[in-house]
Amino acid sequence: MRKAKIERKTNETDILVELNIDGTGQNHISTGIGFFDHMLNLIAFHGCFDLKVICQGDLYIDDHHSVEDIGIALGQAFYEALGDGKGIKRYSSFHIPMDEALCLTTVDISGRPYLIFNVEFEVERLGNMSTQNFKEFFRAFAYNAGITLHINLLYGENDHHKIEAVFKAFSRTLKEASKIVSEEIPSSKGIL
Numbered sequence: 001m002r003k004a005k006i007e008r009k010t011n012e013t014d015i016l017v018e019l020n021i022d023g024t025g026q027n028h029i030s031t032g033i034g035f036f037d038h039m040l041n042l043i044a045f046h047g048c049f050d051l052k053v054i055c056q057g058d059l060y061i062d063d064h065h066s067v068e069d070i071g072i073a074l075g076q077a078f079y080e081a082l083g084d085g086k087g088i089k090r091y092s093s094f095h096i097p098m099d100e101a102l103c104l105t106t107v108d109i110s111g112r113p114y115l116i117f118n119v120e121f122e123v124e125r126l127g128n129m130s131t132q133n134f135k136e137f138f139r140a141f142a143y144n145a146g147i148t149l150h151i152n153l154l155y156g157e158n159d160h161h162k163i164e165a166v167f168k169a170f171s172r173t174l175k176e177a178s179k180i181v182s183e184e185i186p187s188s189k190g191i192l
Contacts, residue, residue, distance in 0.1 A: 002178075004080035008073045012065035013057040019077040021178055023050025031055040031070060033063050035127030036137075039167045040070075047171035063129050064136065071137040075144025082145075082178060085109060090186040092176035098165035101156025105169035107177045108148040111192040115142045116150040119166060121159045134163055138170070146192075147177075 002021040009015070027044035029037045031053060044051040053074065057066030082088070093106040103119075115138055121131040142149040151170065156162040185191060 002081040002083065004077040006073045006077045006080070008069060008076075010065075010069065012061075013055055013069040015056075015069055015073045016052065016054040017070070017073040017077045018050075018052040019074065019081050020050035021078070021081050021175075024048055025050070027051045027053075029053050031066055032057060032059050033066060033127075033129050035129040036063070036067060036070075038127075039163065042164065042167040043171040043174075045171075046168045047175040049171070049175070064133055067129070067133040068136045068140050071140025072144050075141040078141070078145040078147075078174075078178075082109065084185065085111075085192040086185050087180040087182045088186055089177055089179045089181045090192075092173045094169045094173045094176070095154075096165050096169035096172065098156075098161040098168065100158065101161040101165045102154045103156075103162070103165035103169040104150075104152045104154055105166070105173045106150040106152075107173045109146070109177050109192065110148050110187075111146045112148055113143040113146050114148045115139045116152070119151060119153040119162060121162070123159050126159060126163065131159065131163075134166070147174075 006017045025045045025048045029040045090109050117135045
């Protein structure tokens with residue numbers, strides 16, 4: 001099993017992340033940010049990842065530190081659990097609809113972190129989460145997991161539907177790209 005446990009403690013957050021890439025979707029999520037808990041549950045369910053995320057953050061300030069630091073810790077957990085990446089598929093892409101919204105997400109587990117995030121929102125908050133912080137989460141994840149991640153919302157009207165399509169597409173793309181399909185390192189360089 002490809003598993004990792006990350007504990008990250010700063011003056012702003014105290015985070016525990018446990019990840020099993022080869023899981024079944026079991027999860028325990030508690031961040032203090034209800035809408036974000038919903039999105040992290042989608043990652044576990046649609047990626048079939050066993051995921052535990054516990055965060056005590058400075059929510060009396062706002063949700064930024066918690067969301068970004070969870071992205072960092074979850075990215076580190078994914079990187080650690082993946083190991084050298086031997087045998088993984090490496091690339092994947094998914095179109096996922098959520099009612100009127102459609103998202104295309106593409107991943108390269110390359111060791112070269114990068115994020116393209118083409119998603120616009122009409123509202124400033126979804127529940128108690130700032131919509132600006134979705135990009136911060138995905139940036140933190142991509143850079144700490146060492147992946148190239150392109151998220152393109154092709155269209156949509158309802159912001160809840162838009163970001164739900166994004167998280168579902170992201171989780172399914174990540175699961176497919178991390179799937180073991182051979183015995184080789186999937187790079188002409190011989191290393192990811």
